[in-house]
Amino acid sequence: MTGIATDMTATTDSRPYAKALERLKTVGLRPTRQRLALAKLLFDGDDRHVSAEQLHAEAVAADMRVSLATVYNTLHQFTSVGLLREVVVESGRAYFDTNTGNHHHFYHVDEGKLVDIDQSRLSVATLPEPPEGTSVDRVDVIIRLRNGQGSVQS
Amino acid sequence: MTGIATDMTATTDSRPYAKALERLKTVGLRPTRQRLALAKLLFDGDDRHVSAEQLHAEAVAADMRVSLATVYNTLHQFTSVGLLREVVVESGRAYFDTNTGNHHHFYHVDEGKLVDIDQSRLSVATLPEPPEGTSVDRVDVIIRLRNGQGSVQS
DNA sequence: TATCCGGGTTTGACTTATTCCAAATCGCCG
DNA sequence: CGGCGATTTGGAATAAGTCAAACCCGGATA
Structure with missing residues (x-):
């Protein structure tokens, strides 16, 4: 961190952690070396689906x-403050999605790949009321x- | 198996495995001692959500x-022939649902409980086309x- | 500004749920 | 009853979660 640049958004400039730092500050997580590093890997660049490993x-x-x-801890912390979204596709397989907007997923079973579905292409029609005393945390x-080819079931 | 009864559906009669045997035969799985035992536990009685353990x-x-x-093997075999449906709720937590009909689930995060949602109460409105060369296996x-109380997000 | 302190963080070791694998066993056919 | 391939099984491997102890960040202190 010896740069003297004043720009605060560039990724490859002399202050490579400025964006990550900003992000952590706004969600109220202490900007430790590890969190800064992981935030940089996660959020510099396009949206992505990444596993802890x-x-x-x-x-x-x-x-x-x-x-x-720490990677597990950090991913879960980022998830609980809304920086990430967790997607569990199989019992021993979870992905973290940097796209936290309203959307759902295709999961390609044979290849283990996850693909976003734009919200305009899928919507849940009738949502049932949550049971008494509970509220909806998330709909996956x-x-x-x-x-x-194959038959389509719901 | 020393009974002489002729009824073939009762659960508590003298041929307690008749139903399970029948079920395995129709899906083409060899009726081994273990599979018969597990089928009996799973399908005698009401619909249920059960974990392997x-x-x-x-x-x-x-x-x-x-x-x-063997329990894991059997649950997966039953699933692939359509006798069960697997529901992965968290990375280290999978349930098997004896109700294989068209329905979805509430998952109570704080208690780890799964509850069926009747199909009439939830439907997916607009389904996107599966990508070229693939077909839909299942929609969860x-x-x-x-x-x-809490805010509702999708 | 340099140092200290407390609570938030990180970490390695351990536990849990699940899957994988090769060897032993079993069910079914002749 | 014998043989073969399907099935079962214990143990190792994997992904993920938990925990207590060591460590570090940042405000208070002087």
Whole structure:
């Protein structure tokens, strides 16, 4: 952090963590070295779907010292403040989506890939009332895909 | 299996495995001792949501010798022939639903409980086309609930 | 500004739920 | 009764979550 630039949004300028720092401040998370590093990996660039292990591998590859446990912690913290959205596709497989807007997902079972569905292309028609004493936290729709032709069930 | 009754549907009669046997035959799964035992636990009685560990505990409690690995295998086999439906609610938590009809679920996050939503109360309005070369295997809708009041997001 | 302190963070080790695998066993056919 | 392939099984492997102890960030202090 020896830069003297005044720009505060660029990614490749002399203050590469300015954006990440800003983001953490606005959600009220203490900007630690690890959180800054992970925020940079997650939010610099386009929207993405990332697993904890993937992100940890990226961090290690970029010479950032972060433990896998911290990656899990951080992803969940980011999720609970609304910076990320968690998508559980299989019992041992969770993705974190940097797109937190209103949308749902295709999950390609044969390849383990997740793809966003634009909100304009899928909507839930009639929502049932939540049971007494509860409120809706989130509505997840996952359309599971397979290779080839097949019958459509709901 | 020493009964001489002719009825083929009763649960508590002298041929307690008749129904389970029938069910396995019709889906083309070899009726082994373990599969018969688990089918009986799963399908005798009302619809239910069960985890692998729960079912294994029940089997052990009922003096049926079945390994946990077999319970997992069997649940997945039953699922792939359409006898069960798998619902993944959290990364380390999967339920198997004996109700294979068209319906979706409430998941109560704070208690880990799953509740069916009748199909008449929830429907997906506009389904997007599956990408070229793929077909829809299944559409899962899970409404996550929390205790108390809260804002509704989609 | 340099140092201290307390609570928030990070971390490695451990536990849990699930899957994978190779070897032993079982069911079914002749 | 014998053989073969399907099934079962214990144990290892994997992804994820938990926990207590070490560590670090940032405000208070002087």
